[in-house]
Structures are given as C-alpha cells and as structure tokens.
Amino acid sequence: MMDALDLMLGRRSALAQTLTEPGPDDRLLARILRAATRVPDHGKLAPWRIQILRKPGQARLGALCAELFAAANPGANDKQIAFERQRPQRAPLLLAVTAKLRPGHKIPEHEQLLSGGAVCQSLLLAAEAAGFAGQWLTEWPAYRAEVVRALGHDPAVDRMLGFVYLGSRSEPAAERWRPDLAEVVGEWTGPVETAAMGWTPPAGALNGD
Numbered sequence: 449m450m451d452a453l454d455l456m457l458g459r460r461s462a463l464a465q466t467l468t469e470p471g472p473d474d475r476l477l478a479r480i481l482r483a484a485t486r487v488p489d490h491g492k493l494a495p496w497r498i499q500i501l502r503k504p505g506q507a508r509l510g511a512l513c514a515e516l517f518a519a520a521n522p523g524a525n526d527k528q529i530a531f532e533r534q535r536p537q538r539a540p541l542l543l544a545v546t547a548k549l550r551p552g553h554k555i556p557e558h559e560q561l562l563s564g565g566a567v568c569q570s571l572l573l574a575a576e577a578a579g580f581a582g583q584w585l586t587e588w589p590a591y592r593a594e595v596v597r598a599l600g601h602d603p604a605v606d607r608m609l610g611f612v613y614l615g616s617r618s619e620p621a622a623e624r625w626r627p628d629l630a631e632v633v634g635e636w637t638g639p640v641e642t643a644a645m646g647w648t649p650p651a652g653a654l655n656g657d
C-alpha cells in the first residue's frame with residue numbers, strides 16, 4: 449500500500465482537458481472536502497470558500513466566459529468563443545476556491561491567502577489519495593471582477609485562488625521538472641552564514657532507503 453509520503457512524492461497534476469468521468473461521488477467528494485479544509489488557519493477565520501460546479505454550473509460559468517471573452521475580443525471567431533464556453537466544462541467537477549479576506553484583521557491578509565493556498569493544494573492531494581486527479585488553474589477568468597461577482601463574491605475584497613478541476617486520469621502523468629533541493633533548501637546557522645545556500649540530503653533520503 450502506498451503511504452502518504454509516497455503519494456506526495458509522486459503527485460502530479462493532470463491537464464484539465466484530459467480529466468474524464470467519473471469524478472468523485474458525493475460521499476468521496478465530502479471526504480476530499482473535509483480533508484482539504486483541514487488546513488492551518490491562523491485565528492480560525494476559515495477565510496476561504498469552495499463552490500462545487502457540476503455540469504449545469506459549469507455551463508453557466510462557460511456562458512459567462514464566452515460572453516466576457518467576446519466583449520473583450522470583438523474580432524474573436526466562433527471557434528475561439530466556443531473554446532471559452534467550454535473552458536469551465538473540461539472536467540467532471542470544477543471547484544471554485546475563493547479567499548474571503550478580512551482586511552484590517554489582526555491576522556495579516558497574506559496569512560489568510562496562504563491558508564487558502566493550502567486548501568487548493570490539499571484538494572489536489574486528497575483527490576489523488578482518493579484515486580482521482582486534478583489541476584489547479586487560475587487563467588483569465590479568476591482575474592475578472594464579473595466572474596468573482598457572478599460567483600457571489602466581492603471583487604473589491606475577495607480573491608479567486610483558483611479553479612480546481614477534478615476527475616479521472618485518462619493518461620499517465622509524465623514526470624515534471626522539479627528544482628534541485630540544494631537550490632531551494634539551505635541550512636541557516638546564524639547571520640554571518642546567510643549567504644550560504646545549498647543542502648545535501650542524507651544519502652538514501654530520496655530513494656526510499
């Protein structure tokens with residue numbers, strides 16, 4: 449049986465357009481959501497919301513995307529507009545994740561955002577643990593006030609953290625470039641050595657020994 453660390457070491461997103469049926473059923477989805485909302489959350493603000501878009505919701509959001517795209521691109525052809533209509537409909541399930549920020553709260557806004565980022569990543573991990581796959585995308589709709597408003601949020605305050613597409617993998621995931629640990633992990637032993645970066649993991653630490 450794969451343990452949790454193996455799962456994390458092998459986790460890969462799937463391209464949204466390759467995600468197929470089935471998506472998680474209601475019972476599994478509830479477990480995935482329960483796991484993904486169990487994130488560090490300074491001040492217990494729960495400063496995030498997840499909206500489930502099944503096919504009817506996806507179609508409504510797709511209609512809005514097509515409308516916004518056509519208005520912003522008067523020269524767009526039918527194929528391009530159809531692509532935008534299809535954008536939120538690429539996978540069995542779409543989760544819209546929004547940060548409901550509390551400006552001026554003693555918990556800084558960036559901490560509230562980070563907690564929401566943890567929710568998105570946990571959604572991917574939980575979905576993969578449950579045998580599904582996903583992709584976390586923002587794309588242009590996440591940055592359009594009309595989309596934020598249509599989802600029922602306040603574009604002046606709230607931030608779309610992303611759209612998490614979920615479904616079943618239809619093709620094996622190829623490995624993706626990862627940074628060398630020594631490039632991103634260093635050991636800090638005191639101010640004079642802060643310039644030193646680079647850390648060598650203990651022998652065998654990366655190959656399961």
Ligand SMILES: Cc1cc2nc3c(=O)[nH]c(=O)nc-3n(C[C@H](O)[C@H](O)[C@H](O)COP(=O)(O)O)c2cc1C
Binds near residue numbers: 583584
């Ligand atoms: C906040 C956020 C937004 C992203 N938005 C996009 C996007 O708009 N378009 C895109 O192609 N990839 C986007 N990505 C990257 C995808 O999630 C990509 O599938 C992922 O980085 C693949 O790596 P993985 O297999 O390690 O998950 C985004 C990632 C993050 C964290």
